[in-house]
Amino acid sequence: MVSDVVIAGAGPNGLMLACELRLAGVRPVVLERLPELTTMNRAxxxxxxxxxxxxxxxxxxxxxxxxxxxxxxxxxxxxxxxxxxxxxxxxxxxxxxxWTGSGVRQDAGGAQGSRLWFRRRVRG
Structure with missing residues (x-):
């Protein structure tokens, strides 16, 4: 599958960016270093x-x-x-x-059709 944009991190900003890009017709992939989405308070x-x-x-x-x-x-x-x-x-x-982000995380990836890849680190 082809992606137009790579987003580093499935935190609140990364997931909302993925949703907004999908609504604009862009195909993002979100790379997250953790093994799964978390409701851990990041902020x-x-x-x-x-x-x-x-x-x-x-x-x-x-x-x-x-x-x-x-x-x-x-x-x-x-x-x-x-x-x-x-x-x-x-x-x-x-x-x-x-804010824990659990509400956005429940809807962000799947509902908007964004792909989330876990255990992926972005380097460079």
Whole structure:
């Protein structure tokens, strides 16, 4: 089978990229070094525009455990520096806390037709 794009890693970004590419007619293959998909917490949460993208795909509410659309964060810490965001006209900061990714991982590969190859390392 021919692939148009190789994606390194079946984490949240890799799987969502695979889904988006499939929706655009591109044939990705996702290479993951682990033996299977995991629900291990790889991050403290998801922040930024990926939250809005998840909402557009109907995944925000099940992952965030909240009803309604995502709301911009009033403040954010960049390193140790607090940032007051409530004055921005178009605040780009959104957050899903304590995200494990299991909901995206259940749907991402198979439902969109992306191929996932496990025990594969990308080097170079």
């Amino acid at each position: 403290n949460g998801l922040v930024g525009q990926v939250v809005r993208m998840l909402d557009r795909r109907g995944l925000y509410q099940p992952l965030a455990g909240e009803s309604g659309p995502p709301q911009p964060m009033p403040a954010f810490f960049f390193g140790a520096v607090p940032m007051d965001l409530h004055t921005l006209d178009d605040n780009p900061f959104y957050l899903i806390r304590k």
